[in-house]
Structures are given as structure tokens and as C-alpha cells.
């Protein structure tokens with residue numbers, strides 16, 4: 050019943066959704082000369098900078114696999130999350146002028162941001178594969194399972210986007226708070242270091258972080274060439290679906306009150 | 312066609328916008344008793360009326376009387392705090408035009424974006440594209456970013472997009488005063504032709520003459536309450552007299 054509602058609603062507003070996503074694209078790239086090339090270059094440059102800092106200065110390394118590929122796999126996943134969740138969070142407040150004048154289902158704003166950044170994410174897979182080949186890591190048959198991790202990442206991010214955008218309507222300080230949380234989160238997620246460099250007693254805490262599992266899933270396949278453990282499969286889907294459901298519930302419960310906080 | 316039953320709309324002016332962590336902590340440490348009472352404000356209070364198919368209803372009242380709020384509740388933009396609104400038919404809300412414009416995009420791109428925001432389908436916009444451009448008289452500016460438009464040009468484009476539909480219910484909130492004189496006449500003519508086609512219209516304007524010439528019935532709002540409902544000319548004259556004296 051609920052699902053059927055969602056699909057008919059999505060069908061009705063799919064054109065608007067496409068327009069919003071393409072608007073974001075046009076606005077983002079219209080005035081830059083390199084345009085889309087930035088999307089490809091940006092993760093590569095970040096990777097290069099971080100690789101120089103962490104592998105030369107701090108002597109981080111990942112035994113058995115290329116540190117560059119290790120870094121980039123974590124970066125593209127985490128960058129997707131941080132950019133999409135940030136944009137989603139501000140999307141509702143930013144569209145208040147619209148929400149105050151026309152009836153539009155409000156969930157469409159966080160959703161369009163997650164999709165927009167999602168397309169960017171798919172573009173960053175190009176530099177990722179280039180690095181996989183350049184470092185001699187190569188590809189294997191298990192890559193067909195990668196979309197599973199991407200889907201989980203998307204659902205998790207969308208759920209967080211719903212929660213953050215709803216909360217930030219009532220609590221504008223959220224923008225600052227979340228900025229700090231996100232910085233902390235980056236360091237607590239094993240993006241640039243291997244979880245095994247952390248003391249055994251702390252590892253279980255780091256594993257409470259869903260982002261760790263999505264990234265781990267991708268690394269198991271692309272770097273270590275093996276199918277992730279059943280436990281990883283389960284953690285990914287359960288954490289993302291649970292967060293998405295919480296997000297939908299929070300958003301639906303609060304959306305009629307948004308108008309009072311315009 | 313439209314039934315408004317006991318609609319009240321409350322805004323919490325006290326918590327609005329300033330709600331932040333700072334206030335939250337301040338309030339937490341204050342004892343329950345001397346917590347400042349949330350300032351309540353009723354923008355609409357127990358409003359009742361009915362609109363039949365094909366009727367053209369005007370709303371009058373001073374600034375802040377609740378006219379726009381009433382229209383937004385009918386258009387579904389806001390849920391009333393209490394009471395209910397029944398609407399049969401598809402609504403074209405022209406409450407504030409151009410709300411969905413993105414200043415960075417060109418006029419052409421904005422026609423599609425704004426059309427989508429208003430709920431048009433892709434096919435519909437493609438069909439009506441020519442008509443929109445024609446009516447707005449902005450053909451040479453189609454590929455110019457709207458950021459570089461004058462405000463009148465933006466308003467023309469917005470008006471042309473919004474009025475391209477044939478809605479069953481048209482909601483118009485003070486939008487006829489856009490553009491230069493030529494365009495004002497053109498937009499009023501367009502509005503009249505929409506009305507002549509049997510559309511139900513809810514119309515807000517501060518121009519009493521306009522209301523008199525277009526509407527059959529008028530709702531007079533004062534401080535969120537219905538002061539009077541009745542035949543257009545009668546109510547308008549009475550309203551006019553209270554305003555000037």
C-alpha cells in the first residue's frame with residue numbers, strides 16, 4: 050500500500066525530479082571551463098594530496114594492496130556520503146521560498162540532491178578504475194556485486210538526508226554541528242588507514258559505523274579480490290534499510306510543521 | 312467545488328526562526344513557570360465559505376488580514392491547524408509567480424523547470440512551449456540567463472508559464488500588476504478569457520475596481536476572520552467606505 054503510493058507519486062513527480070537534478074548539473078558546470086572534468090579530477094587530486102601526506106609523512110601503508118587504490122576506494126565512497134548528506138540537509142531550508150508558495154512533495158528535495166551527487170559518484174568511478182589498472186590491481190568477476198554496496202550507500206545517505214533536512218528546519222544550528230560531526234566521522238572511518246592499525250579493543254566501536262561496512266565491502270572485492278563475508282552483506286543492507294526507514298518516518302512526521310519555521 | 316470548513320491557521324511567532332540551541336539551553340535552565348509563553352498568532356480563525364463551480368470569488372482585506380494564507384491553505388501549500396478544506400478539481404495556484412525560477416538558468420531552461428514545479432508534464436511543456444514564448448514576447452532572450460532579466464521581464468515569463476494551463480480552479484494572488492502597461496492589459500485579457508471559459512477563480516487584489524469588474528462574490532477578511540461575504544459590488548463599496556474614512 051505504502052510502496053504503491055510511493056511509486057505512483059514518484060512517477061507523477063519524476064519529471065520534476067529530473068528537472069531538479071539537471072538544474073543542479075547545469076548550475077554546477079555552466080561557468081567552469083573544465084566543467085565535468087572537475088568531477089573526474091577532483092577525487093584524483095584529493096587522493097594525490099592525501100597519499101603524499103599519509104604515506105610519506107605518516108608512513109601509512111596497506112600491506113598487500115596498493116595504498117593509492119585503497120585510499121581512492123574509501124574517498125569516493127565517503128565523499129559521496131559527505132557531499133550528498135550535506136546538500137540534502139540544506140535542500141529543504143534552501144527551498145523554503147518554493148515550499149511556501151507551491152505544493153510540492155518536500156521529500157523531492159533531499160532525493161534530488163542524493164541523485165545528483167549519485168551521478169557525480171558514478172563519474173568518479175572512471176578515475177577509480179584508471180587507478181585500479183594503473184596500480185596493477187586490475188579487476189575481477191566479483192565487481193558485478195559492487196552495485197549492491199552502492200545501493201546500500203545510497204539508501205543510507207538518503208535516510209540520513211531525510212533526517213538531517215527535517216531536523217535542520219527546526220534547529221538551524223544543525224548546519225554547524227553537522228559540519229563538525231562530519232569532520233570527526235571522516236577520521237573515524239578507515240578511509241586513509243587500515244582498521245587493523247587501530248588497537249583491537251577499539252575496533253568494535255569503529256565497526257558500529259555503517260560507512261565502514263560499505264567501504265569494506267567495496268575494498269574486499271576491488272582490492273582483495275574476494276567475495277565479502279555474509280556478515281558484511283547483511284550489515285550493509287540492514288543498516289541502510291533501517292536508516293532509510295527512520296529517515297522516511299521522521300520526515301513524514303515533521304513535514305507538515307515545516308511551514309511554521311519558514 | 313471548494314468547501315472551507317471552520318479553517319483556522321495558527322503561527323507560532325515566538326519560536327519562529329529564533330529557535331536555536333542557545334534558546335533551547337536557555338529555556339532548559341529556566342524553570343517551567345517563568346518560561347515565556349509561546350506567542351500564538353491566528354492568521355485565520357474559523358473561516359467558513361463555499362465556492363461553486365464557475366464562480367469568481369474575490370478576497371479583500373487590509374495587509375496581513377490573511378488573504379494569501381487562505382489561498383495557500385486551499386492550494387494545499389499549508390495544512391490548516393484545525394478545520395478542513397475540500398477541493399474538487401485541479402488547481403492552478405498563481406500565488407507568487409516565478410517562485411521556482413533558477414536565476415542561473417536561461418529562460419528556455421526555466422520554462423521547463425518552472426513548468427515541472429507547477430506540475431506540468433514534459434510532453435505538455437513541449438507542446439505549449441511556442442505559446443509560452445509567444446505570449447511572453449521574450450523570444451530574443453530565450454537563451455539569456457534569467458539573472459540578467461529586468462524584474463518585469465521575469466514576471467512576464469512567469470505569468471506566461473503559469474497561465475498556459477486550462478485549470479478547473481484558478482488561484483490568483485495579486486499578480487496582475489506585473490509588467491508594463493501593454494503587458495498588464497494583455498494579462499488582464501488573458502485572465503478574463505480564462506474566467507470566461509467557466510473556470511472557478513479565487514482572486515486576491517488590492518484594486519477594488521479590478522475586483523468589481525471580475526468577481527461575482529467577495530469575501531472580506533479582517534484579522535483572520537470573515538467579516539462579510541456577499542455580492543461583489545455591495546461588499547466592495549462598504550469595504551471602500553471603511554477604508555477611506
Ligand SMILES: Nc1ncnc2c1ncn2[C@@H]1O[C@H](COP(=O)(O)OP(=O)(O)OP(=O)(O)O)[C@@H](O)[C@H]1O
Nearest residue numbers: 308309311322354373374375376377378379380381
Ligand atoms: N509562514 C508564516 N509564519 C508566520 N506568520 C505568517 C506566515 N505566513 C503569514 N504569516 C502571518 O499571517 C498574517 C496574514 O498574512 P497574509 O500573507 O495571509 O496576509 P495578506 O492578507 O495576504 O496581506 P497582503 O495584503 O499584505 O498580501 C500576517 O500577519 C503574517 O505575518
Ligand SMILES: [Mg+2]
Nearest residue numbers: 378379380484
Ligand atoms: Mg498577500
